[in-house]
Structure formats: C-alpha cells, structure tokens
Amino acid sequence: MVERIVKWLLAITAFSALASLLLIALFVFKEGLPFILKTGLSDFLFSSHWDPSHGKFGILAMIVSSLAVTAGALLVGAPLGICGAIFLNEFMPVSVMRIIKPAIELLAGIPSVVFGFIGVTVLAPFIQHNFGGAGLSLLAASLILGIMILPTVISISVDALAAVPNSYRDGALALGATKWQSVHMVTLKAARSGILAGVILGMGRAIGETMAVIMVAGNSVQFPRSPLDSVRTLTSNIALEMNSAIGVHRQALFATGVVLFVVIMILNAIAGVAIRRKIRGK
Amino acid sequence: MAMEMTAGYIETAIKRGLQAIVAALIAFTSGCGRPKASITMAGSTAFEPFAVALSKEYKKIRPDVRITVQGGGSSLGIMTAMYGIAQIGMADLVKLPQEAVGLTATVVARDGIAMVVNVANPVTDITEAQVRDIFNGKLTNWRELGWEDHSITVVSREAGSGTRSSFEKLIGGIVLVKSALVQDSNGSIRETVINDKYSISYLSHGLINQEVRSLSLDGCECTAENIIGGKYKLSRPVFLLTKGEPAGIVKDFIDYMLSHESQEIIHKKGLLPAK
Numbered sequence: 001m002v003e004r005i006v007k008w009l010l011a012i013t014a015f016s017a018l019a020s021l022l023l024i025a026l027f028v029f030k031e032g033l034p035f036i037l038k039t040g041l042s043d044f045l046f047s048s049h050w051d052p053s054h055g056k057f058g059i060l061a062m063i064v065s066s067l068a069v070t071a072g073a074l075l076v077g078a079p080l081g082i083c084g085a086i087f088l089n090e091f092m093p094v095s096v097m098r099i100i101k102p103a104i105e106l107l108a109g110i111p112s113v114v115f116g117f118i119g120v121t122v123l124a125p126f127i128q129h130n131f132g133g134a135g136l137s138l139l140a141a142s143l144i145l146g147i148m149i150l151p152t153v154i155s156i157s158v159d160a161l162a163a164v165p166n167s168y169r170d171g172a173l174a175l176g177a178t179k180w181q182s183v184h185m186v187t188l189k190a191a192r193s194g195i196l197a198g199v200i201l202g203m204g205r206a207i208g209e210t211m212a213v214i215m216v217a218g219n220s221v222q223f224p225r226s227p228l229d230s231v232r233t234l235t236s237n238i239a240l241e242m243n244s245a246i247g248v249h250r251q252a253l254f255a256t257g258v259v260l261f262v263v264i265m266i267l268n269a270i271a272g273v274a275i276r277r278k279i280r281g282k
Numbered sequence: 283m284a285m286e287m288t289a290g291y292i293e294t295a296i297k298r299g300l301q302a303i304v305a306a307l308i309a310f311t312s313g314c315g316r317p318k319a320s321i322t323m324a325g326s327t328a329f330e331p332f333a334v335a336l337s338k339e340y341k342k343i344r345p346d347v348r349i350t351v352q353g354g355g356s357s358l359g360i361m362t363a364m365y366g367i368a369q370i371g372m373a374d375l376v377k378l379p380q381e382a383v384g385l386t387a388t389v390v391a392r393d394g395i396a397m398v399v400n401v402a403n404p405v406t407d408i409t410e411a412q413v414r415d416i417f418n419g420k421l422t423n424w425r426e427l428g429w430e431d432h433s434i435t436v437v438s439r440e441a442g443s444g445t446r447s448s449f450e451k452l453i454g455g456i457v458l459v460k461s462a463l464v465q466d467s468n469g470s471i472r473e474t475v476i477n478d479k480y481s482i483s484y485l486s487h488g489l490i491n492q493e494v495r496s497l498s499l500d501g502c503e504c505t506a507e508n509i510i511g512g513k514y515k516l517s518r519p520v521f522l523l524t525k526g527e528p529a530g531i532v533k534d535f536i537d538y539m540l541s542h543e544s545q546e547i548i549h550k551k552g553l554l555p556a557k
Contacts, residue, residue, distance in 0.1 A: 050441075051441070051457070051458075052441040052442060053441055053442070053447060053450075120473065120474075120477060121477060124477060124478075125477055125478075128478065128479075134435040134463060134478060134480075134481070135477070135478060136463055136474070136478075214466070215470075218463040218464070219440075219463060219464035219465065220460060220461050220462055220463055220464060221460060221464075222460040222461055229461070230461065230463050232464065239466075240440045240464065240466045241440045241441055241442050241466075243354075243355050243357075243442075243466065244355045244356065244357045244440065244441075244442030244443050244444070245357065245441075245442045246357045246360070246361055246379075246381060246442075247381060249441070249442055
C-alpha cells in the first residue's frame with residue numbers, strides 16, 4: 001500500500017516538472033506562431049530590420065548576435081574551465097580540492113545581476129578606455145558570460161575527470177609516460193564525453209542568460225562586425241520590450257521566444273549528436 | 283479572419299489575467315473594512331508615485347473610497363483602461379496610439395524630456411537639428427559639436443517606451459541609428475550616461491540629478507519655467523484615461539487631482555502642473 005502511494009506521489013511530482021515545461025512551450029508557440037505565419041518567414045527570420053513602431057519585425061541580427069555572444073562565452077569559458085578542471089583534479093592534492101571545488105560551485109549561486117553590474121561599472125569602461133567603442137559590447141557580454149559559465153564547466157569536468165579510474169593513470173605512468181602525457185593522452189580522452197557535456201550545459205546557460213546580457217551588451221539591433229560592437233540577443237529583446245509592448249509588437253516578442261526555443265533545440269540536438277559520436281569513437 | 287481571431291484570443295487572455303490580478307487584490311484587501319467605492323489606477327511609472335501621493339491625500343477627504351495604484355507602463359495604462367480593468371489608466375505619451383481611441387483623455391501634468399550627457403562633457407547647447415542628426419546616425423563625432431575628436435555613443439529607450447515615442451515625435455524624422463545602445467528604463471539610461479563619457483541620451487526632466495548634465499536645446503534650458511511656459515520644446519503631457527466621460531467618484535477624484543492643491547503637490551515632487 002505504502003509502496004503504491006509513494007510510487008504515485010513520485011510519478012505526480014515527476015510529471016509536474018514535465019507538464020510545466022510542456023505548458024510553457026505550448027503557451028509560447030500559441031502566442032507566437034500565428035504572428036510568424038502572418039508576417040512570413042522572410043520578413044521575420046531573414047530580415048534584420050527591427051522597428052516595431054513602424055511595423056518592422058526582422059530578427060536576423062538578433063539570432064546572429066545570440067549565436068555570437070554564446071560562441072564568445074564558450075571561447076572564454078570553455079578553455080578556462082577545462083584547464084581549471086584538469087589542474088584541480090590532476091595536479092592538486094585532494095585535500096585542497098575539497099575546499100576549492102565548493103568555492104567554485106558557490107560562484108554559480110551569484111545572481112546574474114551582480115555579474116551585470118560589475119560588467120557595467122568596471123568592464124565596460126575598461127573596454128572603452130583601452131579598445132574604443134562604447135564599452136557595452138559583444139566583447140563585454142562574452143567575457144561576463146564566459147565567467148558565468150565557469151562553475152558549470154569546471155564542476156562537471158572535474159566530476160568527469162574524477163570518474164576516470166586511477167588504474168588508467170597508473171598504467172600510463174607505468175608505461176613511462178610523464179604526468180602531462182598521461183593527462184592529455186589518457187585521462188582527458190577517457191573523460192571527454194563528460195567534459196563535452198559540461199561545455200554544452202555551459203552553452204545552454206550562456207544562450208539563455210538575459211539580465212547580465214541586457215546590462216552589458218548595449219542592445220543595439222545590428223549585425224556585430226567587430227567584438228566592440230553593441231548587440232542585442234533574442235532573450236534581451238524579449239525582456240527589454242515586453243513591458244511596453246502591446247498588440248502586434250507583443251506577439252512579435254512571443255514569436256522571438258519561439259525562435260529562441262527552436263535555436264536552443266537545434267543546438268542541443270547538435271551537441272547530443274556530437275557526444276554520441278565521441279562515445280562511439282572511443 | 284484567422285488573424286482577427288488570434289488577436290482577439292490574446293486580448294481575452296490578457297484581459298482575463300489582468301482581471302484575475304485585480305480580483306485577487308480586491309479579495310486580499312476586502313477583509314479590512316468595507317469602503318463604499320474603489321478606484322483602480324494603472325500605467326505610467328513616471329506618474330505612479332504622484333498618483334500614490336495624491337490618492338493618500340484624497341483619502342483624508344474621502345475615507346470611504348479605496349484607491350489602488352499600480353505601475354506597469356503607459357501601454358498597460360491604455361490596455362487596462364480600455365478593458366475596464368482599471369477605471370483610470372495613466373499614460374505619458376505625446377500622442378496616444380490608435381489602441382487608445384475611444385478613451386477619454388484628461389491631461390493631469392506635464393513632463394519635460396531633457397537631453398543628457400556625461401558630466402565630463404563640455405558641450406552645453408545643442409540644436410534640434412543636431413539632435414535629429416545624432417539619433418539618425420548622420421552626426422557621429424563630438425568634434426562637430428566643438429569637443430574632442432571622439433565618436434558619439436547614442437543611447438535610447440526601447441521600442442514601445444512612452445518616453446521614446448514622445449521624444450521621436452517631438453523631434454520628428456528620427457529613424458534610430460542601428461548602432462544606438464538601448465536601455466529599458468530611466469534608471470539604466472542614467473547609469474549608462476554616467477559610465478560612458480561620450481554618450482548622449484534623453485531622460486525625464488524629473489530624473490535629472492548631479493551625476494548627469496542636461497543640455498539646453500536651441501539655447502533654451504530644460505527648466506520647469508521653460509517647460510510650463512511652452513518655450514522648451516521637448517515636453518509631453520501625462521494623460522489620465524477613462525472609458526467614456528469620467529463620472530461619479532472617478533470624476534470626483536480626477537477633479538481632485540486637477541485642483542490647485544494637487545497640482546502644487548505634483549509640482550513640488552518634480553513633475554510640472556498641467557496648466
């Protein structure tokens with residue numbers, strides 16, 4: 001009897017998470033799809049002319065900007081995170097690691113508005129002073145997001161590295177490999193699917209982040225021609241204008257949400273395929 | 283046909299949501315005392331604090347009326363007034379959008395839009411034509427305004443903002459340059475101007491402080507006197523929107539807000555009286 005109740009309770013809780021995801025997806029599509037069908041793909045997806053007060057709703061520049069910001073964040077966050085994880089797991093005594101890893105995970109709990117604030121008051125003026133441009137830029141957004149995804153990348157990579165059996169390392173060393181050789185030829189190879197998963201989760205965080213990006217990216221609707229250009233991502237567009245949007249404008253923002261949804265699903269699918277390939281390749 | 287149906291669908295969805303919020307508020311507050319009448323106001327965040335202050339004063343005269351004030355922006359003010367969710371919508375736009383046809387608009391106050399720059403900027407005056415060229419992206423260097431050779435950072439509000447649409451209507455002929463930075467509140471506009479030495483933007487007159495500097499426009503300072511006197515060009519009315527002619531207690535409250543004492547309160551707190 002108890003068994004049954006517990007089973008049902010668990011089923012209901014599990015389903016509630018799934019149901020809310022489904023409901024959100026349904027709602028966004030219901031509000032946004034009619035607009036896309038009405039406007040037509042070419043005027044919506046393949047135009048970069050966004051001027052809601054004159055009935056122009058092209059979001060191509062924002063799609064490109066979203067991808068550029070995410071790529072920039074990965075360019076900053078992935079190497080730092082992976083190298084950090086290697087150092088933490090392979091070169092650091094276990095006792096020190098026990099202190100440092102929770103500290104890094106704590107970084108994940110810092111609200112994004114704090115990152116954004118540091119970006120606006122410190123990073124953007126620094127970029128403007130040293131490199132030119134307005135400071136609020138693709139570069140600033142990439143750097144801030146790169147740091148924001150570090151905890152995700154590091155902690156998952158560390159877990160992946162720690163899961164590699166010590167016998168692998170011992171075997172490599174016994175064959176005469178140096179410490180570095182054993183790390184990059186054996187341990188890293190064995191842990192690569194886990195590390196890739198960490199990077200992909202980081203990517204998910206980067207593309208979905210809104211607050212910090214609104215604060216540091218400048219939000220101009222344009223194609224980024226240099227890292228110093230100001231850009232607007234899909235998430236920023238929704239959050240920026242939702243407050244004051246009515247009528248068609250509002251529908252257009254829901255449609256932006258639909259596109260964001262699809263972009264994230266495509267990226268996840270590509271990442272999933274990549275992981276499966278890697279595992280099979282092993 | 284299908285198009286109209288979906289638009290209607292969304293409207294009902296929004297309406298229902300808003301009704302639910304208001305109903306919840308009423309249910310929540312109905313426990314404490316039972317006033318005979320209640321008025322809901324919603325909209326413009328610029329006028330919201332003034333509405334709160336005035337409703338408190340009004341309560342001293344008419345304790346039997348409960349007034350609920352909510353923000354949400356000018357668009358929400360128009361929407362809630364249209365659907366009858368709020369008896370009074372607040373909007374600070376130079377020209378009301380098509381959606382607001384059929385609503386009765388009463389001007390309750392005026393607000394100036396100041397051109398603002400960083401305090402390190404030595405430029406003091408700007409012409410209307412220069413403002414237009416800067417926001418259109420034709421004038422891009424501070425040298426042309428008599429300062430150093432550095433590009434201008436144009437900062438604007440988001441599409442749909444009441445301040446932005448008023449600004450663009452008043453200056454006229456603005457198609458915002460694509461490289462313009464966009465911020466979604468008066469606060470973040472000010473923050474951006476404080477942090478960027480070479481920026482220029484526009485800000486509600488009441489929100490100018492020592493950290494930013496306002497430029498005179500065609501030689502006319504953005505001061506209360508100049509805005510009331512009609513000399514300063516960039517000013518916009520704050521509207522109170524009602525469905526049909528205001529009547530009963532709603533009319534009484536609006537009349538109260540237009541009274542001499544209320545206009546004094548509005549003036550003291552930073553906005554400008556309607557007349």
